[in-house]
Amino acid sequence: MNNYLHNMFHLIFFTIVTFSNNLVADEVINFRHLTVENDGLSESTVYDVFQDSRGYMWISTDNGLNKYDGYSMESYQYMHFDSLSISKGAPRYIFEDMSGHIWIATSAGLLNKLDTETGKFKRIDPLVIPNLRLNNRALKVKQLPDGRFICPMNGYIVLMDQNGNNLDNIKIVADSTFKKEFYENLITITEPKHKIASISNPGDDVNITEEFVINSQDSIFVVLMGEYDLPNKNGRFDYGWIEDGLGKKIWSPWDLDTLKADYAGGSKSNRITVEKIVLNPGTYNLRYTSDGLHSTSEWRMPPPDHGEFWGIGVFKNSPKIKLPREKESDKNNLRSNARDIEVNEDGTIWISSNIGMIHFSIENGVIERYKTNYKRGLGTIIPDPYDVNYLWVLGNDDKPGLCRFNRSTGMFKYFDLDPDKSDDFVFEPNGLEFMNKDEIWLRSSNNGLIRFNQKTGKVIRLKQDRDNGNALRDNRINFLYRDKAGAMWVSTSTMGISIYDPYYQKFGLIPYKQGLIKNSFPNPNISNMGKHPDGSIIFNAGSDYFLFDPIKKELVKNNFGFPDTYGNGDFTTSGNIAHFTSWDRERKTRVVTKYDLSDNKIINQWSYDRNNPETTVWGWPVEEVLYDSREIFWIGYVTGNAIGAKIKDSDIFINRRTDLSPFNGKDLELAEFIQKVLKTLHGDIPKTLFEDEEGLLWFGSGNGKLYKIDIENKEIKKFFHDPKDSTSIPSGMIVSMTEDSRDNLWIGTWPTGMARFNKATGKSKRYYEKKGGLIDNTVNAIVPDDDGYLWISTKNGICRFNPVTEAFLDYYYAEDGLQSNEFLFDAAIKGNNGTIYFGGSNGVSYVEPENIFKNPNPPMIDISAVYKDGKKIIFGEKGYQPKKLNVTYKDRGIAFDFNGLNYTRTMKNRYKYRMVGYDPDWVDAGNRRFTSYTNLPPGEYIFQVTGSNNDGLWNEKPAEVQVTVFPPPWATWWAYAIYLILISTGVYSYLQYVKDRNRRENEELRKTEELELARQFQLDLLPSYIPKLPEYEIAAKIDTATEVGGDYYDFFEQEDGSVYLVTGDATGHGMTAGMMVSITKAGLHGISQPDTKDIMNQLNTVIKNIDLGQNRMALNIGHLKNGSVEFSSAGMPPLYMYNSKEKKLKEILQVGLPLGSLKAEDYKSDVYDFNSGDVMIFLSDGLPEATNVKGEMLGYEAVYNCMLDNIEQDPQTLLDTLSKLGTDWIRGTQLDDDITLMIVRKN
Secondary structure, X not given: OHHHHHHHXXXXXXXXXXXXXXXXXXXXXXXXXXXXXXXXXXXXXXXXXEEXXXXXXXXXXXOEEEEEOOOOEEEEOOOOOOOOOOOOOOEEEEEEOOOOOEEEXXXXXXXXXXXXXXXXXXXXXXXXXXXXXXXXXXXXXXXXXXXXXXXXXXXXEEEEOOOOOEEEEEEXXXXXXXXXXXXXXXXXXXXXXHEEEEXXXXXXXXXXXXXXXXXOOOEEEEEEEEEEOOOOOOOEEEEEEEEEOOOOEEEOHHHHOHHHXXXXXXXXXXXXXXXXXXXXOEEEEXXXXXXXXXXXXXXXXXXXXXXXXOEEEEEEOOOOOOOOOOEEOOOOOOOOOOOEEEEOOOOOEEEEOOOEEEEEEOOOEEEEEEEOOOOOOEEEEEEOOOOOOEEEEEEOOOOOEEEEEEOOOOOEEEEEOXXXXXXXXXXXXXXXXXXXXXXXXXXXXXXXXXXXXXXXXXXXXXXXXXXOOXXXXXXXXXXXXXXXOOOEEEEEOOOOEEEEOOOOOOEEXXXXXXXXXXXXXXXXOOOEEEEOOOOOEEEEEOOEEEEEEOOOOEEEEOOOOOOOOEEEEEEEEEOOEEEEEEEEOOOOEEEEEEEEOOOOEEEEEEEOOOOOOOOOOOXXXXXXXXXXXXXXXXXXXXXXXXXXXXXXXXXXXXXXXXXXXXXXXXXXXXXXXXXXHHHHHOOOOEEEEEEOOOOOEEEEEOOOOEEEEEOOOOEEEEEOOOOOOOOOOOOOEEEEEEEOOOOEEEEXXXXXXXXXXXXXXXXEEEEOEOOOOEOOOOEEEEEEOOOOOEEEEEOOEEEEEEOOOOEEEEEEOHHHOOOOOOEEEEEEEEOOOOOEEEEEOOEEEEEOHXXXXXXXXXXXXXXXXXXXXXXXXXXXXXXXXXXXXXXXXXXXXXXXXXXXXXXXXXXXXXXXEEEEOOOOOOEEEEOOOEEEEEOOOOEEEEEEEEEEOOOOOEOOOOEEEEEEEOOOHHHOHHHHHHHHHHHXXXXXXXXXXXXXXXXXXXXXXXXXXXXHHHHXXXXXXXXXXXXXXXXXXXXXXXXXXXXXXXXXXXXXXXXXXXXXXXXXXXXXXXXXXXXXHHHHHHHHHHOOOOOHHHHHHHHHHHHHHHOOOOOOEEEEEXXXXXXEEEEEEEOOOOEEEEEXXXXXXXXXXXXXXXXXXXXXXXXXXXXEEOOOOOEEEEEOOOOOOOEOOOOOEOOHHHHHHHHHHOOOOOHHHHHHHHXXXXXXHOOOOOOOOOEEEEEEEEO
16 A cells, blocks of 8 residues: 555655755645635644545544535534533644544633534543643643544643543653752641741732741741742742842742752752751741742643642751651652654554653553654644654754654654755744655644755745745745645635635636636636747737646736737737737727747737728738648638638738739739639538648638638639538538547537548548547637547637547636637647646646546545434444444335545545345436435345545455334234234134024024014004195105104094094104004004193003003104194104294103103193194104214204204295205214104194
C-alpha cells in the first residue's frame, strides 16, 4: 500500500510543480473552499479536521462541531439545558478510538465522547483534582494498544479507561524536591501551638498585613510558600516578607537570593523557603501579596506537593527540630510538560518537550531522554506514514525548525526551511502534515503555508490571494489534514477550509466574473481565440483582447495599442502574424489590422471606404476570418451571407463584384479563382473556415454545405446532405472542423452530431447522441490532442474520443469544473504546450490532456442509517461490527440511507445496491442515496450497497447489513407442527362434523318444514277477505317475521250491520303461537256477548282454563256500530283514532294484561264517536319495536308522526306507507316479529 501511495503521489506531485534551486514564492496551486455561505459550515474559524474510519469528515469550529459527508453539514453545538450535547467551549482536537467513537477536546479543557449512532455526547473532565482548573485549551487524546487513553495536560499526563474515567494523574516533576522527612518535620514545626503569626491560604489579588510581637530574642522559623518563576527577576507572583514597625523589610529572601526559593513540587514556579532567623523583641508585620491567578482559592497550574503551607508564617523554635535539607530526584520522572505525544505499538510514548524527545512508559516512567539542538525545544509531532522509524517534529528556535527523529537510533536530522538565508524570510510553523512521500506541508499562524521537499530541500511558499478564487484565502492557518484519498484540508482562522485535491481540478478555468476578481473576464461569451508566438493565448471578450500566460495562469488585458474607440472582434493568428477585425466607433467603420505579434507593431490597416466598396473591406459584422498558408486573408460576413478575400501584397479586398483589372499574371489568375469561389459561396452563411495540412481550404456553411477549395488546381467541390445516402454529411449547420493524421476531416454540426469525412472518397460516417456515445448532437468544437484523441465541446459538456477505436472515453460536465455545460461555436484552440482551450458564455475552460489523472480512490461506503417502519434503528456498541436487522411480520417496511465518502466532486458519485436473496442483480440508483423494501418474504438476506467516485471507479467491497425476516407466528416451524396436529384432529373432527352436519341438516329441514307449516297455519287463520261495508273503508295485512310469530287479525260481521274488528299477538313463535291464535279465533266464534268487555273476560277464562303455560294472547277488539266504536284492549299497543273535524290524532291506551295472565282480570270497554272522515288504526308491537342494523328501535313516536303526516291517504295507501316505514328501517337485517296493521276510515 505504501509503495502504491508513493508512486501515485510522486506522479501527481511532479505533474503539478517543477522545483527550482531557490525558494519559490509564486507557485500556482488550485484550492477549492468549504464556507459558511456555500457549504453550511457552522463558523468560518476552523480548528481541527479529521476523517473517521467510516470516511466522514469531522470539523471543529468556533461555533460547534460539524460532520461532513460531501453533500451536507451536520452540526453539533453546546446546548445549556441538554447534558447530552457537546460541552461548553469551542471544539478543538478530534480523535477516534478503537470502537469508532469520536472524542472532541474543547477550549474549556473538557473532553467529549460522541456516540455517532445516537448523536449523544458524554462529557468528561480528564483531570479529577479538587480546586484545580488548568488552562488546557488544546488537549490531545491518544489511545494505548490496551485501550486506555492518555491525555497530556499542563503538569500532568492523565490516564483514563475506555469510558473516560480517570485512572491516574502522572505529575510532571520539574526539579528535585525535599524528601519526605522534611515535610514531616515541617508539619510538626507549624503546629498551631507553635504559631506566632501566619497568613494562611491567601487567595488571588491580595495584599495582606498581619502584625505580630516578638518578646524575646530567640530563634524562630519563617515558612514562605508561593509562586516564583525562576530565573526571571520579575517572576515573583505570590510571595511574602517581614517588615519592622517602620515598614522596612528585614526578611525578604526572594528579593535577593533565589537559591533560597526551593522547588515545592507541581508547577515549576511553586517555591518554598523555610529559614530559622532571630528577631529582636518588638512589633513586626507579616506581609503577603498575590496576583490574580494560581492560589489556594483555585489552582490554575499544578499545585505544590503540600499546598497547606501556601502563604507565610512565623513559628516558635520550641521543638528544637532540625529540618533535613537533602533533596531527591527520580530520573524516571518527567521534568517538563509534554508539548505533543505519539504512541508506539508497544504502548510506550514519545513526548516532545522543551529539552527534546522523551521516551516514556506509563508504568516505569522515563526510559530515555534525547536532547535537541533547538534552544526552546520541540513541538508538534507527526509520524512518518511511509517509514515507521521516523517522527517529524517542529523545532522552537529563532528561525523555523523542522527535524526528523529516528525512533530506533535516537538521532535527529535537521532541515533548513530557509535555504537561501533570506533576511525577509518570516515563517513560524505551528503544525505540519505529509502530502506525499517526499513533500511535507507546514502551517503558520500568520504567514500561510510552506511546501517542503525533504529529498531536494526545496521550499515553496503559498500565501493568500483573495482576488484569485482558486488560491489560499487566509494566511492564518490553524490545522492541516490529509484525508484518506490524499487531499489536503487547510483550516483557517477566518475563511473556512481550503482543500487541495490533486484529482479535483481536471480542467482549469478562466471565469467570467465581470473582472471583479483577478484572472477573470469582464465580459461573457469567449468565442474567438488565437496563439501568440510566446506561447500565450489571445482571447476576445466583448470589445477587448486578453493574453493568458499558461505557465503563470495569469490573464491580462492587451488591446495591442488599438484606440479606445475600437470595438475589437474576431481575429486570426498564423505564426507571428495576426489579423484583427475592429469596429471604429468614432468613424463608424470596419477596420482590419495586420499585426506583428513578435515585434508588437502594426504592419498595415484597412478600413471600409464608402466611395469604393468593391475594393475595400465591408462594414458588415464579421462571422469568421482565416489567414491561410498562401497569405490570403479570408473574411466571412454575418450580413449578406458573403465572403471577401485579400491576396498577398495587395490592398484590394476582393468580393464577387470587384474589378480585377489592377491584377495581372498569376495574381490575376488567383484573383479570378477567388472571385469564382466567392460567387459560388454567395448566399451561404460562412460559419467556419479551415485549412488542412495539404493546403486545401474547407468552408462550412450555415445551411449544411461543405465546400472544398483547391487553390492549386483551381477546383471547387460542394458536399451536402442526401437523405437517401447514409454516407453523406449531416444536414445541420457546420460550425467546426479539424483533421486527423489519416486523411479524415472531422465535422461538428448543429444539431445533427459529428461526422468523420474521408477527404479522398467524400464519404462520411455520422455519430449521434446516445448512451455511451456522443455527449450531445450540437458539436461546437473538435480539437485533437498530441496523442491523437479528439476533444469535443458541445452544448452539454465535453467528451474525449478515440478516432481509431471510435470509442467515447470520458465525459466532463460543469460539476467537473467546466465554465458551464454549454460551449460556443468553433471556440477552441490548442496551445503550443498541448493545452486545449474551450470558450463559453461563462469564460474559458482549459485542459492539459497529459496531466489528467483519474481518481484512483474508490469512495468509502457507509450505510449511514437503517429505518424500520420509519424509525431509525440504533445498533449500539456493535454498530461498527456487521450490522444485523431483524424484521417481523408486523413491520411494514425497511429503508436504508447510504453514502459514498469521496470528496472529489461528490455530486458525480454513483450508487448501486441489492438485497442478496431477493434482488436478482444490482439496482442502479444513480446519485440517489436511499432505498426501501416492503413485504420481503421470510428468510435470510444481506443488503449491500456500493458506489463509484467522480471518475467511475467502484468500490469492490460493498457495505452491508444482514437482514432476517421472521415469518408470522402462523408460518413458523412450530406453527406447522401444530397445523399437522390440527389437521389430524381436523380429519377426525371433519368426519364427526359430517355426521353431525347430516343430523343438523335433518333437524333444520324438520324445523323449516315446521316453520312453513306454522306460517301456513297462521295464514289459514286469517280471514279470506276484507269486508266491503258501505260506510267504511277497511285495509289490513300482516308482514310475517323470519320465525313465524303469533300475530292475528279478523273481522266478525253482525246481522245488524255492525262489525267486530280484532287484532292480536300471541307470545312465542311457530306452532305454539299458532295454537294460541287458533284457540282465540275459536273462542271468538263461540261467544255471543255483544259487549267487547264481556268478550275479553270470557276469552281470558277460556285461555286460562286451557293452561298453555307461559303462553299468552294480547288482543284489541273494536265494535263498529251506529257512528261509534266500542273498544277493549288486553295488553296490545294503543289504538289510534283520528278526528277529521279537529284534525287531531289521538292515542287510546287501555291498561290490561294479555289474555291468560290472571283468571280474575276484569277488562273494560270504552265507546268513542266515529264520524264521517274519521280514521281508526290498529297495530301490533312489531312495527314500533322493529330493530335496525344498529340495534335501534323505530319507536312509537316515529310511527305516530308517519300516521299524522299521511292520515289523508286512503286506508290501503296509508297501510302501505306504514309498512314501508318498517321495511326501510330494518333494511339490511331480518324482521324479528310480525307486523300487523288494520286501518278503518268512515266514508
